[in-house]
Amino acid sequence: MKQLKVEFLTLCDYAMMSQEGKLSVMGMFDRMFVRQVPSTFARFFIVAVLSGEAESEYGVVLLIQSPTGKAVVPEKELKVKLGTGGRTNIITDVVNFPLPEIGSYSLKITVGETEIGMLPFMVMQVSGQGGTKEDKLPN
Secondary structure: OOOOEEEEEEEEEEEEEOOOOOEEEEEEEOEEEEOOOOEEEEEEEEEEEEEOOOOOEEEEEEEEEOOOOOEOOOOEEEEEEOOOOOEEEEEEEEEEEEEOOOEEEEEEEEEOOEEEEEEEEEEEEOOOOOOOOOOOOOO
16 A cells, blocks of 8 residues: 655645635644743644545544643544545644643644654744733734
8 A cells, every 4th residue: 555645734724625625725824922821722724635545545643742742632533535536635623722832833644653744833922012902913
C-alpha cells in the first residue's frame, strides 16, 4: 500500500468543501494572540490535504501539543477514505481551544507511530494600549 502523506496543512479562520469537492480555505494563520494565559481561542479550522493509495482507507490521528509537549486537547482519531485520485481533504472545526501557555505549539498528523505532517504555530502575549474592553487582539 502506498504511504499516506500530507500535501497541505494549515490553520485558518474558515474552511468549507463545495458540492463539487472544491476546498475553500480563508484566513490562514500561524500565530494566535492572547492577553494572558491560560486563555482560549474562540474558533478556527484545521485543514489538511492527504494523498496515498487510491480507494484506500487509513486511520489518522490529529494531535496538538503545547510548548512543553503536553496534549492540549485529546487526540482526534479519524478514518479517511481516499478517492479515485488518491486524495482526500480533512476539515476540522475547533471551538474554545485552550491555550495554557505562551510559546510554540505543534499540530501533528500521525498514521500509527509515524508522523506524516507537522505544523508549528505560535501563541503570543500582547497587551492592550489603553486597557479598555474596546482594545482588540490582532487575531
